[in-house]
Amino acid sequence: MIGRLNHVAIAVPDLAAAAAVYRQTLGASVSEPAEQPEHGVVTVFVELPNTKIELLGALGEGSPIAAFLERNAAGGIHHLCYEVADIEAARAQLVSQGARVLGDGSPKIGAHGKRVLFLHPKDFCGTLVELEEA
């Protein structure tokens, strides 16, 4: 069911500092920050030849990354995003196997303008999983 690795997300306390690490220290191609109000985060994308890194900063009250940043003050790997061809078919298959879809269970529009869903980390080896419809 899952296809390509779309991105690895890293939650960070200081997005500008993290973007500078990737742009200057690691010499990567780094986007400008983009607010994602529906997701409570600000994203910066790092383009790599085979995938992307999504740097995440908290946006607003009740950001879904706030508790994670309290536990990981220096930041840390937050989720993996896999591509799926049909997000509703993927959700049905996962729910039938007992996996928990987060939020209200319906897809939201993600940072790439495509539909995304999140799956509970305790059901996937301790890793928060995002599915993006390719």
Ligand SMILES: C[C@@H](C(=O)O)C(=O)SCCNC(=O)CCNC(=O)[C@H](O)C(C)(C)COP(=O)(O)OP(=O)(O)OC[C@H]1O[C@@H](n2cnc3c(N)ncnc32)[C@H](O)[C@@H]1OP(=O)(O)O
């Ligand atoms: C823009 C978009 C895109 O790319 O298109 C994005 O990525 S938006 C990216 C931001 N959006 C999201 O993350 C949306 C989905 N996320 C959520 O709904 C939430 O963050 C949860 C995953 C439910 C976690 O929420 P919260 O930290 O408040 O819950 P909690 O403290 O009760 O945690 C429950 C248990 O899960 C663990 N836990 C929490 N976050 C985790 C993570 N990122 N990776 C691995 N484990 C994690 C906690 O340590 C805890 O384990 P113990 O019980 O063992 O202590």
Ligand SMILES: [Co+2]
């Ligand atoms: Co993501």
